[in-house]
Amino acid sequence: MSLAGKVALVTGAAQGLGKAFSEALLKRGAKVCVTDVKISQGEATVADFQRQYGSDKAMFIKCDVASADEFERTFKVLLDNFGHLDIVVNNAGILKEHDPIRTISVNLGGVMTGTNLAIKALSKEHGGRGGLIINIASVAGLTAQAYFGPAYTGTKFGVVGFTRCWAFNPHIEKMGLRFAVLCPSFTKTDILNSMDALYIDDAHKLVAQLGINPVSTVVDGFMELVDNEQCNGAVVTVTSKEGIVYHKQPLAPSKM
Numbered sequence: 001m002s003l004a005g006k007v008a009l010v011t012g013a014a015q016g017l018g019k020a021f022s023e024a025l026l027k028r029g030a031k032v033c034v035t036d037v038k039i040s041q042g043e044a045t046v047a048d049f050q051r052q053y054g055s056d057k058a059m060f061i062k063c064d065v066a067s068a069d070e071f072e073r074t075f076k077v078l079l080d081n082f083g084h085l086d087i088v089v090n091n092a093g094i095l096k097e098h099d100p101i102r103t104i105s106v107n108l109g110g111v112m113t114g115t116n117l118a119i120k121a122l123s124k125e126h127g128g129r130g131g132l133i134i135n136i137a138s139v140a141g142l143t144a145q146a147y148f149g150p151a152y153t154g155t156k157f158g159v160v161g162f163t164r165c166w167a168f169n170p171h172i173e174k175m176g177l178r179f180a181v182l183c184p185s186f187t188k189t190d191i192l193n194s195m196d197a198l199y200i201d202d203a204h205k206l207v208a209q210l211g212i213n214p215v216s217t218v219v220d221g222f223m224e225l226v227d228n229e230q231c232n233g234a235v236v237t238v239t240s241k242e243g244i245v246y247h248k249q250p251l252a253p254s255k256m
């Protein structure tokens with residue numbers, strides 16, 4: 001399916017998975033706003049995208065997702081430049097167990113702020129064209145592991161619950177929105193080098209058991225969620241053993 005005419009915003013997209021998701025959207029014809037706290041890396045990523053896909057296809061905005069003001073300004077600048085928005089990917093995340101409050105502010109607060117701003121910008125009830133909000137959690141948001149980052153795990157469980165709850169909102173059809181959560185297992189990006197010393201030996205044991213995804217498989221899982229237009233509230237894991245798998249909630253939600 002072509003994404004020509006669609007506009008996407010991806011947080012934490014200067015490198016790693018966010019950069020790879022952005023490039024997958026560009027390859028399918030979308031315009032992408034790359035946002036990140038890393039200014040020079042974000043600008044270099046966008047310069048590279050503009051060379052490959054066209055100078056009007058990508059832009060960079062510096063945005064710390066933990067700052068509600070900066071995030072709000074980012075949406076404004078994007079809309080002023082690209083005119084509309086169709087896809088928001090709340091991808092930015094950190095693994096810093098020594099700073100649980102920052103971990104909550106970025107991994108969960110950033111996803112909540114980004115989702116709330118996305119709802120305002122995309123919802124047909126607010127003058128938007130409808131669209132898709134994909135929040136990036138982790139398999140650690142569905143299954144807690146012994147000694148693997150409790151603060152990180154808590155935030156990722158939060159991302160799954162927060163997003164599923166929005167997907168069950170009874171007004172979702174009128175809003176024209178679709179929500180999805182992507183839960184990758186270990187994937188070869190720089191985040192693997194950021195684990196706190198206390199957890200690193202156990203993390204290595206987990207990696208030996210579970211394996212590591214190449215970025216490309218996680219991008220396949222991401223594009224599955226973009227393309228599955230019938231699906232609202234999908235939670236998909238990407239693991240090196242089982243590939244791309246959809247997950248239901250352990251208990252069904254109550255009927256309205």
Ligand SMILES: NC(=O)c1ccc[n+]([C@@H]2O[C@H](COP(=O)([O-])OP(=O)(O)OC[C@H]3O[C@@H](n4cnc5c(N)ncnc54)[C@H](O)[C@@H]3O)[C@@H](O)[C@H]2O)c1
Nearest residue numbers: 012016017037064065091092093138184186187189190191
């Ligand atoms: N790589 C993995 O093993 C793995 C597995 C599961 C889930 N994830 C999740 O995928 C997402 C992307 O991770 P990655 O592996 O690409 O990591 P990464 O460290 O390579 O990239 C993360 C990006 O987020 C940016 N960032 C950090 N704090 C930010 C903030 N406050 N505001 C805006 N940008 C910020 C960083 O500058 C960086 O560019 C994260 O949410 C992570 O939790 C990663």
Ligand SMILES: CCCCC[C@H](O)/C=C/C=C\C/C=C\C/C=C\CCCC(=O)O
Nearest residue numbers: 138140145185186191192195203204207
């Ligand atoms: C089962 C939990 C999986 C959680 C994945 C999580 O969302 C992201 C984790 C990020 C970092 C993990 C940190 C360290 C891993 C340890 C070693 C990496 C070894 C790298 C290599 O062998 O190349």
